[in-house]
Amino acid sequence: MTARTIRRTTAVKSRIATAGAIVVAGSLLLTACGDQTQSGEKSVESSKAPLFDQLPKAIQDKGVVKVGSDISYAPVEFKDKSGKTVGIDPDLADALGKQLGVTFEFENGTFDSLLTGLRSKRYDMAMSAMTDTKDRQNGVDSDTGKKVGEGVDFVDYFTAGVSLYTKQGAKTGITTWSDVCGKKIVVQRATVSEDLAKAESKKCTSAGKGKISIESFDNDQQAQTRLRSGGAVVGSSDAPVAAYAAKTSGGGKDFEVVGEQVEAAPYGIAVAKGSPLAKALKDAMDAIIKSGEYAKILDKWGAGEGAVTEAKINGGS
CATH class of the missing domain: 3.40.190.10 (Periplasmic binding protein-like II)
Structure with a gap:
């Protein structure tokens, strides 16, 4: 993540008549030289970065x-x-x-x-x-x-897109969002998954299938923990995140992705x-x-x- 800087010191030379003046001037020039190194630092950096x-x-x-x-x-x-x-x-x-x-x-x-x-x-x-x-x-x-x-x-x-995932081997019968009607889902707050759950719940209610119980968390790890403990039937997150959780959580034994991703954006x-x-x-x-x-x-x-x-x-x- 770090763009490393290259330091360059600009030499400053001056001829002074007396030995005492040379000592004083030399001290001042060393200080000035340090300042030029700092300002020159960004110049070298920018010259090596095209944009x-x-x-x-x-x-x-x-x-x-x-x-x-x-x-x-x-x-x-x-x-x-x-x-x-x-x-x-x-x-x-x-x-x-x-x-x-x-x-x-x-x-x-x-x-x-x-x-x-x-x-x-x-x-x-x-x-x-x-x-x-x-x-x-x-x-x-x-x-x-x-x-x-x-x-x-x-x-x-x-x-x-957005994916649904369940505990591995849970056999919930969920493969699409309409299958979540009447069930509890865990999501991260303020995400597309939460928006989809709210929209789908309205459809479920209109169809007389029972609303979706939505539990929202500050982060996706909290939602996964809740599902893992049996506190919900299904979870939803972005497709690459759901796939990664299914592959890595519990050595790949905790979750499985169900159905196809939707709402690619x-x-x-x-x-x-x-x-x-x-x-x-x-x-x-x-x-x-x-x-x-x-x-x-x-x-x-x-x-x-x-x-x-x-x-x-x-x-x-």
Whole structure:
């Protein structure tokens, strides 16, 4: 994740008439030389990063992009056993950093607070398996339809649908969302899975099949724990996350994905509305797609099915 700087010291030479003056001047020049090293540091950095000049000046000056993320959504972003932030998004951010000449620093937050943190300028961007939707672009609450903020711009970089998963071997008979009627489902709060569960519950009620009991959590790991303990019949999350949980949780013995994924839509990196950071990120993403580094990262995490051929700005619906 770190774009490492190369230090260069600019030599300053001066001829002074007296020996005493040489000593004094030499001391002053050493101090000045140290200052030039710091300012020259960014110059060398930017000269080696092809898209550095596209960044907003504030980010150029600090050399860091603050990233808001729910770091509990494996394999997109999560903590490994050593506590390091890893996954698809951190690896992509590393690659973007090489193109832009800055460091991307991930800060953990609950998913439903990330856009608020972005609006308050706590973060420069949010990168957290966030689906690009018109409601989010326009700052509209998807439940109430009311305006809740200015909205954001998205740089779309991946495509994922939503999957259902159950305890392995549970034989619930669930293969589609309509099969969830009258049952309890666990989801992460403020996600597409939660929206789908609410919409499907209304359909169930209208059809006289019994509403869906929805239990929402701050993060997906909590939802998985609840399902694992028998507190619900089924869970829902983004397709790559459900597949990863089925493959890894309990050594692959805890869960199984049921049915086909639905509602395929783009993941987007969210930035402030109208920010030039969107164009810089789009061009950087396109560069790593073209170089092949993007595909290598997705394949590493078993997520190649969600690859896109180009990044887009506000491509969600």
